[in-house]
Amino acid sequence: MRLIFLLNYFFFIQFLFSPLVIILASQKSCDYCNKSLKGQYIIHKNKNYHHSCYDKHIQIYCDQCRLKIDGSYNTSNGKNYHKSCYQQYIQKRCDECGDLISGIYNIKDGKEYHESCYIEYILPKCDICKLPVEDTYVKDFWGNYYHEYHTKKMPACDNCNRLICDPLTRGGYSVNSERFICNVCKPEVVSKKSEIEPNLREVLVILNSVGISDLPKKIPITLVHSRDELMRLSEHRLGNIQGYTSYEEITLSGKVIDQHYHIYILSNLNKEIFNAVLAHELLHVYLFQHHLDLRSDVREGFCNLGSNIVYEHYGSKLCKYRLKSMDESTDPDYGLGYKRMKSSLDKIGWKKLLKNLERF
Ligand SMILES: [Zn+2]
Ligand SMILES: [Zn+2]
Ligand SMILES: [Zn+2]
Ligand SMILES: [Zn+2]
Ligand SMILES: [Zn+2]
Ligand SMILES: [Zn+2]
Numbered sequence: 001m002r003l004i005f006l007l008n009y010f011f012f013i014q015f016l017f018s019p020l021v022i023i024l025a026s027q028k029s030c031d032y033c034n035k036s037l038k039g040q041y042i043i044h045k046n047k048n049y050h051h052s053c054y055d056k057h058i059q060i061y062c063d064q065c066r067l068k069i070d071g072s073y074n075t076s077n078g079k080n081y082h083k084s085c086y087q088q089y090i091q092k093r094c095d096e097c098g099d100l101i102s103g104i105y106n107i108k109d110g111k112e113y114h115e116s117c118y119i120e121y122i123l124p125k126c127d128i129c130k131l132p133v134e135d136t137y138v139k140d141f142w143g144n145y146y147h148e149y150h151t152k153k154m155p156a157c158d159n160c161n162r163l164i165c166d167p168l169t170r171g172g173y174s175v176n177s178e179r180f181i182c183n184v185c186k187p188e189v190v191s192k193k194s195e196i197e198p199n200l201r202e203v204l205v206i207l208n209s210v211g212i213s214d215l216p217k218k219i220p221i222t223l224v225h226s227r228d229e230l231m232r233l234s235e236h237r238l239g240n241i242q243g244y245t246s247y248e249e250i251t252l253s254g255k256v257i258d259q260h261y262h263i264y265i266l267s268n269l270n271k272e273i274f275n276a277v278l279a280h281e282l283l284h285v286y287l288f289q290h291h292l293d294l295r296s297d298v299r300e301g302f303c304n305l306g307s308n309i310v311y312e313h314y315g316s317k318l319c320k321y322r323l324k325s326m327d328e329s330t331d332p333d334y335g336l337g338y339k340r341m342k343s344s345l346d347k348i349g350w351k352k353l354l355k356n357l358e359r360f
Contacts, residue, residue, distance in 0.1 A: 032057050064089050096121050126150075128167050141321050144168050157182035159189070159270040160318055175268045176226050185318075190274040191267050196221050199271060203278045206313050207306065210350040212286055216261060219285060221278070223267035233264055242266050243277040245284040261285050272314045273322060279306030287357075298360040301337030302353075305345055308338075 028037050032053035042054045049058055060069045064085035074086035081090055092101040095111040096118070106118035113122055123132035128146045136148040142162055154163045157172060158179050164172035169182035181189060190199060204215065224230050227241060234244035243265040250258035263281045265274060283303040287294065294302065304326060311319035329335025344360070345353050 128154075128163070128165055141324070142168075142317075155180040157185055158266075158268070159185040159273055160321065178227065179225070179266075179268070181268050185270050188270045188272070189268045190265075190271055191223070193223065195271075196223070199275050199278065203275045203282060203310065206275075206310055207279060207282060210309060211354055212283070212350075214289070215282055215285055216259070216289070219261050219263055219282075221263045221265065224264045225267050227266070230264060230266065242269065242273075243281045245281045245288075247284075247288045259289065261288070270318060272311070272316060272319055275314075276307035276310040276319075276322065279310045280304060282306060290357075292357055294357065294360065297333045297337030298341065298357075299337075300333035301339070301341035302357065302360075304334060304338040305341055308342065 028041070028048050029035060030037055030041070030050045030053050031047040032049050035050070037048055037050065040051065042049045042051060044054065044058060060073070060080050061067065062069050062073070062082045062085050063079035064081050067082070069080060069082055072083055074081045074083055074090070076086065076090055087100060092105065092112050093099065094101050094105075094114045094117050096113050099114070101112060101114055104115050106113045106115055106122070108118070108122055119132050119134070123134060124137075124145060125131065126133050126137075126146045127144045128150050131147075133145065133147055137145060138148050138151060139145050140162065142160070144162065146163070146168075150163060150165075154165050155172075155174070156162065157164055157169065158175070158181055160182060162169050162182050162184065164180050164182045169184050172180055172182040173186070174180050190196065200219075200221065207213075207215070224233070230241050230244055233246065234241065243263065246260075246262045246264070248260040249256050250260070263278070263285070265277050265281065269277065280303040283306040284299075287299060287302070307326065308323065311323045326335070326338060329338070331337075341353075341360070348356075
């Protein structure tokens, strides 16, 4: 947005004295040619002129209609105009209301506006407070346009990142003091234990379609309300964690005789996000199952491929938003590691990727 305030070069000049014709002869000389004045001469602004000198050199003419100007007139860009000629032909008009502009005005896309017309009709309005947006603004993924300062006063939805307020999301609710869910996302969130099982079945089908088929039949999954709790369980240092898988092997005489898994996922995630997180955690289970101890960027990058296929499977706008966030992440494991694994997957496909995981 370009906002320019300019002072209109509008000068209004009022002559106090109109030319005065003097009939008396005198010893005076012409202030233009310096020759003596005989007979009638003209006095203008306390100076004396021959008629001919005055007409040719002192008298001003309108640059619009070419006629003489006596009395008040306007100048613009070094040219002189009758007041009426100036108003009719030269003075700027507002592109919104069509009236004359004098003083401060605004320019946008080559058009000129009264400052008040510009603010009222041309400046975009904030989707939250409905006032014109003159300073820094935010345009979110969902097309909402608002003053940047609202982001400091309103919580963002943990699923879609919309600012939670009546105009954008019809309100929302808090899961705890740090997590908020908007009312657009509310109908689709996973918040009850009974909702876990059908979603697990859905994710297993999606993973099965790329060749990940031998995951354990029974994996306990627990919903966790706060990130703090998840971080405590996982001993993770990052703040944006959404799921965690604990793993335990029971060995007897150096031989693994049993494996225990437990997946923890944030409650109140949108079903599609919940399933993407679940797919990520199930790939951790896959790695544990196959005793694949990978470098952290390869491990998290690989597990994020699970989230990737779930998001691509559903293909909603929310999924596209989450895929975009994953692509834009600069985290060495979840962002850069993911991008490396994704480009390998695109080159060699799932079958070869699963076979060669150890070599990454
Ligand atoms: Zn003269
Ligand atoms: Zn004129
Ligand atoms: Zn106007
Ligand atoms: Zn606003
Ligand atoms: Zn939301
Ligand atoms: Zn992970």
